[in-house]
Amino acid sequence: MAQWVTVWRAAQLVGVPRGVLQQRVRSGEIELADGLVSTQTLLTLYPQTKLEESGLLERVTQIRDDSFGKRLRERILPSQEVLAQRLFQQSQELADVQRHLQRYHALVIALRDRLHEFSRSAGADDARLQALRRQLDEGLARALATESVDVLDVMDDMLKVVSAQVTVRPSGHQFTVEGRDSLLQAGMRAGLKLNYGCGNGSCGLCKVRVIDGQVACTLHSDYSLSPAERQQGYVLACAHTAASSELTIETLEARGPADMPEQQIVTSVRGLRELAPDTVQLHLQTPRTHRLRFLAGQSVTLGLAGAQDAHIDLAIASCPCDDRNLHFFIARDPGNSFAERLFSGAVKPGDAVTVWGPSGDFVLDEDTRPLVFAACDLGFAPIKSLIEHALAADTVPSISLFWLATRADGHFMGNQCRAWSEALDNFDSTLTHHVDLVTGASHMSAAIRADLFDIDCVYYVAGPRRFVDALRAELSAAGVSAARVHCEITS
Numbered sequence: 001m002a003q004w005v006t007v008w009r010a011a012q013l014v015g016v017p018r019g020v021l022q023q024r025v026r027s028g029e030i031e032l033a034d035g036l037v038s039t040q041t042l043l044t045l046y047p048q049t050k051l052e053e054s055g056l057l058e059r060v061t062q063i064r065d066d067s068f069g070k071r072l073r074e075r076i077l078p079s080q081e082v083l084a085q086r087l088f089q090q091s092q093e094l095a096d097v098q099r100h101l102q103r104y105h106a107l108v109i110a111l112r113d114r115l116h117e118f119s120r121s122a123g124a125d126d127a128r129l130q131a132l133r134r135q136l137d138e139g140l141a142r143a144l145a146t147e148s149v150d151v152l153d154v155m156d157d158m159l160k161v162v163s164a165q166v167t168v169r170p171s172g173h174q175f176t177v178e179g180r181d182s183l184l185q186a187g188m189r190a191g192l193k194l195n196y197g198c199g200n201g202s203c204g205l206c207k208v209r210v211i212d213g214q215v216a217c218t219l220h221s222d223y224s225l226s227p228a229e230r231q232q233g234y235v236l237a238c239a240h241t242a243a244s245s246e247l248t249i250e251t252l253e254a255r256g257p258a259d260m261p262e263q264q265i266v267t268s269v270r271g272l273r274e275l276a277p278d279t280v281q282l283h284l285q286t287p288r289t290h291r292l293r294f295l296a297g298q299s300v301t302l303g304l305a306g307a308q309d310a311h312i313d314l315a316i317a318s319c320p321c322d323d324r325n326l327h328f329f330i331a332r333d334p335g336n337s338f339a340e341r342l343f344s345g346a347v348k349p350g351d352a353v354t355v356w357g358p359s360g361d362f363v364l365d366e367d368t369r370p371l372v373f374a375a376c377d378l379g380f381a382p383i384k385s386l387i388e389h390a391l392a393a394d395t396v397p398s399i400s401l402f403w404l405a406t407r408a409d410g411h412f413m414g415n416q417c418r419a420w421s422e423a424l425d426n427f428d429s430t431l432t433h434h435v436d437l438v439t440g441a442s443h444m445s446a447a448i449r450a451d452l453f454d455i456d457c458v459y460y461v462a463g464p465r466r467f468v469d470a471l472r473a474e475l476s477a478a479g480v481s482a483a484r485v486h487c488e489i490t491s
Ligand code: FES
Pocket: 196, 197, 198, 199, 200, 201, 202, 203, 204, 205, 206, 207, 223, 236, 237, 238, 239
């Protein structure tokens, strides 16, 4: 018999991005009932998930050997306590179902025996009683017959133990808690814009209300919830994880850049990596207790301690899901004192760098259409942050990246783009060179038109002004509405 699972869980079970299933829902290939997908439909669309007909134990052995099992093995299991709680809960549910089934079975057997008695006393010629008896006997035989197990149902049960599914109210967003992640870490990894401050249980900004399910404490917290808050089910998301396989919480999420607080954080240089002769990657790390809250695609101002003139405005090149480790791409620029000091070797690991921000509204919309990212030179920084966020959120069916290099340093992170293309079925990258920004933008527009123009996409464009203006004009001339094109000017 088919089971019903959420789209989120369905994507996990068949191993495709959630956006791909959502697109199949929109096209009518998948029909939802109360927002749920039938495992029967999934098996029809993804028959490769079907295992050989055999006993349950054999099935589980096969699951361990196939790609689904590999995905499971690659994840880190939750702590023993959380695992024990989830297993205990699942055992309780199974015991409940078993108890109900035994009662129903006893009821049906008693009814059948009474019917036999009636039909004996009424005589063999009472056709209606005989028909009822036959119907009951046949129904019972069918119910007791061994049926093949729904493989997706088995997988779902396994997933419920190793990872928990969290639904956020009122947004309806969903995410999975895997390994030893707290609710906050798991939510951020999934691209949610949850409210938080310190990340270590001392500020209270990450309070969420548990509506349904159970949580387990993972971290000692100094912040003390009031008795009324405790009674209403509030917990700190940074200090708790899901103890039940399904959990519903209530919390407000940031809607956009206006909800990001202005912050000032003294970070330290974790590393400097030469990506090309004139391009360096700067890796800053925030204190454990004071992380930078930002949205993918936003920028900050960096200042070197003790050098008042050494400031630079830069787009963050990393994902908000790792809010402690901030990456930036910096080009050699004799006119900028910050860059000059960096390239002269005056900045060393461990040095203090102050971060002010975040700023900017070049951020992802809650749109589930295919995404096209167009970068030129160091415009790749905010684009990389957006791509990492989109991959974490897993809500779009496909991502296409076009990156034009006009500098001698070329595609200083070309390997990263190739790695994405190789690892992800729904990711394509096209890397092009041209010394002229405008001609390069025109060639890029032609490539976009050739690949994607019959698709309803959303565009994110970042780079020097002349490139952005030229590409925006080309897209507009080709009929793409301004609402579908988001632009960011970078140096
Ligand atoms: S983020 Fe500060 S207490 Fe959770």
